[in-house]
């Protein structure tokens with residue numbers, strides 16, 4: 001309760017109302033009147049300066065006289081056309097990307113690919129984050145399009161005044177699309193899996209194991225796997241041996257050469273997360289000749 005009681009409330013309310021009206025007046029003046037020539041409406045758009053001007057601004061002897069300018073509605077229409085043309089492809093791309101992400105999220109849920117495995121959590125985090133980004137971009141796009149639908153001159157003035165902001169909004173949408181495509185094409189550790197081979201690895205000999213690489217969209221990945229880390233660890237000595245990764249036509253081949261016998265872990269990670277089947281347990285034995293000679 002204000003110190004002056006109910007009267008104080010009324011006074012406070014009046015101040016707020018007056019402030020609102022003043023604000024509204026101020027913003028409408030900002031939007032459609034010249035800041036140089038008092039009371040003159042902004043009717044032209046100066047292409048040279050990329051700003052709204054009044055008729056007086058274009059008079060002989062004035063700053064914008066020799067510049068290129070056109071009527072606000074014409075400038076608005078050409079800007080609108082430019083934006084619409086630029087948004088045409090992103091609009092449909094955004095829709096299909098969002099659909100693809102939704103589909104993957106639903107697909108993972110129903111196929112029971114859940115669980116506590118870190119790579120599955122990673123998968124959900126990446127796709128969930130992507131969905132939020134795409135939805136935000138979609139909202140931005142809808143907002144921009146709604147803004148361009150106006151026929152009112154004062155609104156057109158507003159659009160032209162916010163030209164650079166709108167353009168950066170469009171660039172933001174394009175950037176989200178580009179980033180989403182890259183992520184969806186990238187390898188998803190929760191979908192990649194080791195294809196076991198039955199052969200028993202031998203000390204000093206090269207052995208291989210297959211790796212199927214699937215991307216976040218659920219299709220086969222083809223590219224170079226820079227995010228792949230592959231190492232063979234002896235459980236007895238802790239010795240680590242780096243593995244080679246070879247790109248194959250259908251699947252990747254991991255080539256490793258054990259240096260000691262005994263139990264090993266083959267750790268295969270994409271972006272720091274284990275693929276399905278990793279760490280893979282394997283037993284390395286001594287070569288036949290060394291066994292016969294009694295070496296160990």
Ligand SMILES: [Zn+2]
Pocket residue numbers: 034035036037040053054055056057
């Ligand atoms: Zn002016």
Ligand SMILES: [Zn+2]
Pocket residue numbers: 046047048049050063064067
């Ligand atoms: Zn100018």
